[in-house]
Amino acid sequence: MTETRKLFTPITIGSIELSHRVVMAPLTRMRADVPGDVPNALMLEYYTQRASQGGLIISEATAISITGRGYLGAPGIYSDAQVAGWRRITDAVHTKGGKIVLQLWHVGRTSHVDMTGGALPVSASEGVPYEGMAYTQDGWVPVTPNRALKVEEIPTLLDEYRAAARRAKEAGFDGVELHAGNGYLLDQFLQNGTNRRTDQYGGSPENRVRLLLEVLEQVLSVWSNERVGVRISPSSHFNGMSDTDPKLLFDYLAETLNRFSLAYLHIIEPRVSGNTEVAEGLPVVASRELRKMFHGRILSAGGFDGGSAEEALQADDADAVVFGRFFIANPDLPRRIQEGLPLNPYDRNTFYGGDAHGYIDYPVYEAVTV
Numbered sequence: 001m002t003e004t005r006k007l008f009t010p011i012t013i014g015s016i017e018l019s020h021r022v023v024m025a026p027l028t029r030m031r032a033d034v035p036g037d038v039p040n041a042l043m044l045e046y047y048t049q050r051a052s053q054g055g056l057i058i059s060e061a062t063a064i065s066i067t068g069r070g071y072l073g074a075p076g077i078y079s080d081a082q083v084a085g086w087r088r089i090t091d092a093v094h095t096k097g098g099k100i101v102l103q104l105w106h107v108g109r110t111s112h113v114d115m116t117g118g119a120l121p122v123s124a125s126e127g128v129p130y131e132g133m134a135y136t137q138d139g140w141v142p143v144t145p146n147r148a149l150k151v152e153e154i155p156t157l158l159d160e161y162r163a164a165a166r167r168a169k170e171a172g173f174d175g176v177e178l179h180a181g182n183g184y185l186l187d188q189f190l191q192n193g194t195n196r197r198t199d200q201y202g203g204s205p206e207n208r209v210r211l212l213l214e215v216l217e218q219v220l221s222v223w224s225n226e227r228v229g230v231r232i233s234p235s236s237h238f239n240g241m242s243d244t245d246p247k248l249l250f251d252y253l254a255e256t257l258n259r260f261s262l263a264y265l266h267i268i269e270p271r272v273s274g275n276t277e278v279a280e281g282l283p284v285v286a287s288r289e290l291r292k293m294f295h296g297r298i299l300s301a302g303g304f305d306g307g308s309a310e311e312a313l314q315a316d317d318a319d320a321v322v323f324g325r326f327f328i329a330n331p332d333l334p335r336r337i338q339e340g341l342p343l344n345p346y347d348r349n350t351f352y353g354g355d356a357h358g359y360i361d362y363p364v365y366e367a368v369t370v
C-alpha cells in the first residue's frame with residue numbers, strides 16, 4: 001500500500017537489521033512469576049505472538065536489582081532464573097525471525113519498602129513532594145517516602161547496571177535500552193523538578209546527565225555501542241516530573257549522546273502525558289527537534305497509528321515508529337498496518353497485572369468468510 005510504504009522498508013538500527021519499522025514499545029504488563037519476578041510461560045506466549053519477521057520488540061521495563069523494583073509482577077534481570085526465563089523468550093522471538101532488546105529499569109522513588117527488600121526508595125533529591133503509587137502484594141499503594149542517593153552509593157548502582165547488561169547478553173537479547181524516561185531513576189536525575197542536588201550530579205544540564213552517562217559507560221563495557229539505545233520522555237509530567245527548561249536539557253543530552261554512536265535514541269512525544277493518556281493528532285515535536293541534535297537513528301513513540309507513523313517517516317522526523325497500546329491489542333500489528341486491516345480495540349482494565357485475559361487472548365486478524 002502506498003500510504004505505508006516507508007514503514008515497510010528495511011532499516012539497520014546500529015547493527016540490528018530490520019525488514020520493517022513497526023516497533024513494539026516497552027510495555028509493563030506485570031505478568032511475571034511472583035515471587036522472583038521470573039519471566040514465565042504466559043510471557044513467552046505473549047512475546048512470541050507479537051514477534052514478526054524482521055520486526056523489533058523492546059521488552060517491558062525490567063528491574064536491574066531488587067532496589068530498582070516498584071511493581072510486583074514486573075520482571076527482573078538480576079537472577080539466574082530470570083535469565084533462563086528471558087532466554088526462552090528471546091529464542092522464540094528469534095525463531096520467528098524477530099529481534100528483541102531489553103529495557104533496563106530502576107524505578108528510583110516510585111517504589112515501596114515491600115518491593116525493595118526493606119530499603120528506602122532512592123531518588124536524586126529527597127523532600128520533593130511526590131504522591132506516586134507502587135504495586136505491591138497489597139495492590140496499588142502510596143510510595144514510601146524516598147531519600148537522596150548518596151555519591152558513595154553510585155558505584156554500587158553502576159555495578160548493578162553492568163551486571164544487568166551482562167545478564168541481558170546471556171539471556172540472548174539483541175541489545176539493551178536504558179530507560180531514562182517516564183519519571184524513573186535516571187529521569188529523576190535528569191530533570192530539575194526532582195533533581196535539586198548541589199553536587200556534581202545536580203545543577204547544570206551537564207551535571208544532571210552525568211549519572212545517565214556513567215550508567216551508559218558501564219553498559220558499553222558489556223555491549224557494543226551499535227546494540228545500545230536510550231529512551232527519554234522530554235516534557236512528560238508522568239510520575240510527577242517537570243523541568244524548568246526541557247529544551248535546554250534534552251538538546252544538551254541528545255547532542256552529548258553523539259559521543260557514543262549509539263544504535264538509537266528513543267523519544268516519547270510530549271503529547272504523551274501519562275502511560276495511558278495520549279493527546280493524539282498533535283505534531284511530532286520532540287523527535288523533529290532532537291533530530292537536529294542527535295546524529296543517529298531516532299525511534300519515535302506516542303499516539304501513532306499507521307497513517308501518522310508513515311507521515312513521521314516521510315517527514316524524516318523518525319527512522320522507525322514505536323507502537324504501545326495498539327500492540328497490546330493486536331499481536332499481528334505490522335501485518336494489519338501493512339494491509340490496512342481493522343485494529344482490535346484495547347482494554348485498559350487488563351493493562352497491568354492479572355492473567356491470560358487481555359494479555360494473550362487478543363485475536364490475530366482473520367478474514368470473515370460468508
Ligand SMILES: Cc1cc2nc3c(=O)[nH]c(=O)nc-3n(C[C@H](O)[C@H](O)[C@H](O)COP(=O)(O)O)c2cc1C
Nearest residue numbers: 025026027028060061275301302303323324325351
Ligand atoms: C500498559 C502500558 C505499559 C507501559 N510500560 C512502559 C514501560 O515498561 N517502559 C516504557 O518506557 N514505557 C512504557 N509505557 C509507555 C509506552 O511505551 C508508550 O510510550 C505509550 O504507550 C505511548 O504509545 P502508544 O500511544 O502507541 O500507546 C507503557 C504504556 C502502557 C499503556
